[in-house]
Amino acid sequence: MSRRIYVPCDTTALSLGADKVAEAIRLEAEKRDIPVELIRNGSRGLLWLEPLVEIETAKGRVGYAAVEPGQISALFEAGFVNGNDQHPSCIGLVEALPYLKKQQRLTFARAGITDPVSLKDYESLDGYQGLKKALKLEPQQIVDEVKASGLRGRGGAAFPTGIKWETVLDTASEQKYIVCNADEGDSGTFADRLVMECDPFMLIEGMTIAGLAVRATQGYIYLRSEYPVAHRLLNEAIDKAYQAGYLGANILGSGKHFELEVRLGAGAYICGEETALLDSLEGKRGLVRAKPPLPAIIGLFGKPTVVNNVLSLAAIPYILDKGGQAYADYGMGRSRGTLPLQLAGNVRQGGLVELAFGITLRELMQDFGNGTLTGRPLKAVQVGGPLGAYMPASQWDTPVDYEAFSAIGAVLGHGGVVMFDDTVNMGEQARFSMEFCKVESCGKCTPCRIGSTRGVEVIDRIRRGNSADKNWMLLEDLCETMIDGSLCAMGGMTPFPVQSVMKYFPDELKARGESA
Amino acid sequence: MSSNAEWTMQSIQLIIDKLKHKPGAMLPILHAIQDEIGFIPDKAVSLIAQSLLQTRAEVHGVISFYHHFRSTPPARHSIEICRAEACQAMGCRSLEQHAKKTLGIDYHQTTADRSFSLEAVYCLGNCATAPSVRIDDAIHGRVSLDKFDALIAEHQKDMKEAG
Ligand SMILES: Cc1cc2nc3c(=O)[nH]c(=O)nc-3n(C[C@H](O)[C@H](O)[C@H](O)COP(=O)(O)O)c2cc1C
Ligand code: SF4
Ligand code: FES
Numbered sequence: 001m002s003r004r005i006y007v008p009c010d011t012t013a014l015s016l017g018a019d020k021v022a023e024a025i026r027l028e029a030e031k032r033d034i035p036v037e038l039i040r041n042g043s044r045g046l047l048w049l050e051p052l053v054e055i056e057t058a059k060g061r062v063g064y065a066a067v068e069p070g071q072i073s074a075l076f077e078a079g080f081v082n083g084n085d086q087h088p089s090c091i092g093l094v095e096a097l098p099y100l101k102k103q104q105r106l107t108f109a110r111a112g113i114t115d116p117v118s119l120k121d122y123e124s125l126d127g128y129q130g131l132k133k134a135l136k137l138e139p140q141q142i143v144d145e146v147k148a149s150g151l152r153g154r155g156g157a158a159f160p161t162g163i164k165w166e167t168v169l170d171t172a173s174e175q176k177y178i179v180c181n182a183d184e185g186d187s188g189t190f191a192d193r194l195v196m197e198c199d200p201f202m203l204i205e206g207m208t209i210a211g212l213a214v215r216a217t218q219g220y221i222y223l224r225s226e227y228p229v230a231h232r233l234l235n236e237a238i239d240k241a242y243q244a245g246y247l248g249a250n251i252l253g254s255g256k257h258f259e260l261e262v263r264l265g266a267g268a269y270i271c272g273e274e275t276a277l278l279d280s281l282e283g284k285r286g287l288v289r290a291k292p293p294l295p296a297i298i299g300l301f302g303k304p305t306v307v308n309n310v311l312s313l314a315a316i317p318y319i320l321d322k323g324g325q326a327y328a329d330y331g332m333g334r335s336r337g338t339l340p341l342q343l344a345g346n347v348r349q350g351g352l353v354e355l356a357f358g359i360t361l362r363e364l365m366q367d368f369g370n371g372t373l374t375g376r377p378l379k380a381v382q383v384g385g386p387l388g389a390y391m392p393a394s395q396w397d398t399p400v401d402y403e404a405f406s407a408i409g410a411v412l413g414h415g416g417v418v419m420f421d422d423t424v425n426m427g428e429q430a431r432f433s434m435e436f437c438k439v440e441s442c443g444k445c446t447p448c449r450i451g452s453t454r455g456v457e458v459i460d461r462i463r464r465g466n467s468a469d470k471n472w473m474l475l476e477d478l479c480e481t482m483i484d485g486s487l488c489a490m491g492g493m494t495p496f497p498v499q500s501v502m503k504y505f506p507d508e509l510k511a512r513g514e515s516a
Numbered sequence: 517m518s519s520n521a522e523w524t525m526q527s528i529q530l531i532i533d534k535l536k537h538k539p540g541a542m543l544p545i546l547h548a549i550q551d552e553i554g555f556i557p558d559k560a561v562s563l564i565a566q567s568l569l570q571t572r573a574e575v576h577g578v579i580s581f582y583h584h585f586r587s588t589p590p591a592r593h594s595i596e597i598c599r600a601e602a603c604q605a606m607g608c609r610s611l612e613q614h615a616k617k618t619l620g621i622d623y624h625q626t627t628a629d630r631s632f633s634l635e636a637v638y639c640l641g642n643c644a645t646a647p648s649v650r651i652d653d654a655i656h657g658r659v660s661l662d663k664f665d666a667l668i669a670e671h672q673k674d675m676k677e678a679g
Contacts, residue, residue, distance in 0.1 A: 187643060
């Protein structure tokens with residue numbers, strides 16, 4: 001009987017040598033004449049354990065953490081193919097790990113368990129049940145189910161997905177589009193990537209359902225070019241979905257039609273903003289459009305378009321399969337369902353944590369993250385990407401909830417949590433926020449384009465101790481001008497991290513004695 | 517990602533013709549040309565402009581807007597260092613300095629022997645195991661200064677063997 005051995009194939013596992021580990025296992029097994037079935041599964045999202053090799057045993061899947069190619073021979077010697085749990089690398093049954101057990105995985109239910117491009121694996125764990133139900137419903141009924149779920153867009157703005165879909169459904173047009181925003185530009189975020197690399201059929205299914213809901217027959221996934229692994233896996237999965245009749249002119253014999261194509265971005269953060277994204281898809285420079293009109297009414301090529309984040313669309317199959325109410329049963333207040341959070345930066349146990357809204361930031365960083373990787377005291381946390389505020393210790397008891405975050409001037413955004421230890425220089429971080437805006441501004445409006453350039457200069461002067469008080473006031477004004485006068489959140493929110501440093505870490509922005 | 521000197525106007529036109537029917541064909545065409553040749557030659561611009569019924573200035577405008585597209589031949593290996601926040605929290609600022617010193621070049625430059633070019637990138641989605649570096653299509657995590665040196669040495673060895 002051949003042993004099943006799993007070696008993940010997501011970007012992080014690969015970035016830590018998973019391909020070499022897989023190859024070493026294959027060679028060693030051959031050498032020892034041990035029959036093994038090597039499966040390249042997705043990642044469980046317990047990224048600090050990668051490459052996390054799993055062996056299927058009678059008791060369940062046993063894990064070996066942070067395996068290196070040079071270790072393989074010794075691991076075989078120690079009987080790891082039989083799940084020897086005495087080995088120091090062994091972490092026991094993977095599904096019993098508290099990090100995983102304590103999560104509420106709806107979207108990431110299959111991640112790491114399956115081979116991401118095996119349709120059979122997907123179908124065997126509820127895959128395509130949502131679509132099958134949707135095929136029996138009227139568009140309005142699908143929209144109603146999504147409205148009942150309370151799902152709000154996971155791309156950052158938290159707009160109710162069902163209402164967006166209803167607008168597109170209600171706008172008459174021969175041609176409509178579903179566009180998946182897979183630009184995931186925020187530092188500290190990788191949940192979209194994990195969906196695409198570990199369970200791509202879920203996204204494909206979600207987009208197909210969206211197409212049925214609003215009567216759109218063409219979908220595009222706008223994927224950032226920084227994600228070559230996701231690109232390969234998505235294309236493979238789309239091919240398979242076509243072959244199996246889940247995409248195309250006659251979905252599962254229903255007569256319904258949906259086409260899907262991946263389009264690559266080209267390294268521009270602003271193309272994550274939905275209207276810049278649409279311009280980019282149309283083949284232009286990614287410039288932000290003024291709203292209104294909403295993309296739901298005049299979107300891609302001037303047609304009604306649903307633009308949704310990967311996670312929003314990935315939540316759809318569950319909602320259609322189990323019902324909107326089942327999803328809404330999770331969460332707090334107006335934040336319904338689960339949020340895939342991402343622990344990143346200086347963190348001991350970085351990875352994906354999917355939970356119902358409501359956990360506090362502190363619990364997340366301690367109970368899951370287990371503190372900083374360097375072991376030094378945690379000093380600041382940036383939540384919600386480069387446009388999110390730096391949160392000091394006094395704010396760590398804030399529950400993960402859209403409203404609770406905005407009440408203190410912070411943003412939850414796409415759920416990225418970047419932790420910094422006490423060696424960080426917050427003045428440098430404030431400077432970077434402005435610098436990033438300068439590099440990535442689309443250039444359409446002055447407060448953003450010029451303001452960010454000035455912002456860098458003013459911060460440099462403050463840090464050098466050059467007329468610090470005057471420049472401090474200048475920076476305050478500049479932030480206000482950017483917030484009030486920018487067309488989109490790039491210029492409009494870049495001041496948030498800067499202001500948070502001014503408010504909570506003022507001494508670090510002020511001169512530290514370096515001479516001018 | 518090494519550059520392919522073998523391109524001709526015909527080979528570029530062939531790439532364009534395969535893709536120009538697509539709605540919003542510009543980016544797919546630019547990607548396909550850069551994947552094939554390693555960069556977007558100036559001469560390709562007029563072909564694209566003609567085929568898509570746009571002006572050369574418009575095509576140039578698109579190419580220059582996106583960080584990913586390049587108008588000059590690349591080095592044999594392109595190194596991109598993540599400069600974004602999660603990597604900053606794990607020491608990418610010293611990694612950047614180390615890389616520049618080791619390679620003797622700054623961002624947007626290429627080593628004299630054309631082995632390596634250095635670019636900045638803002639997040640590779642590998643933020644739980646920072647700092648991250650992309651070399652060609654491979655992403656590397658937990659890149660300590662030593663690991664960076666080892667990666668460079670590995671690529672140098674491969675290039676030597678390949679001649
Ligand atoms: C500067 C900027 C960058 C953005 N980047 C992204 C992104 O990378 N991914 C994303 O899904 N949304 C991003 N957004 C939000 C989108 O504009 C839009 O709200 C979202 O795609 C809508 O999908 P959702 O309702 O499912 O969240 C960004 C917005 C701004 C202003
Ligand atoms: S705020 Fe910045 S990125 Fe947004 S539209 Fe204006 S210039 Fe472009
Ligand atoms: S911030 Fe460097 S990989 Fe995300």
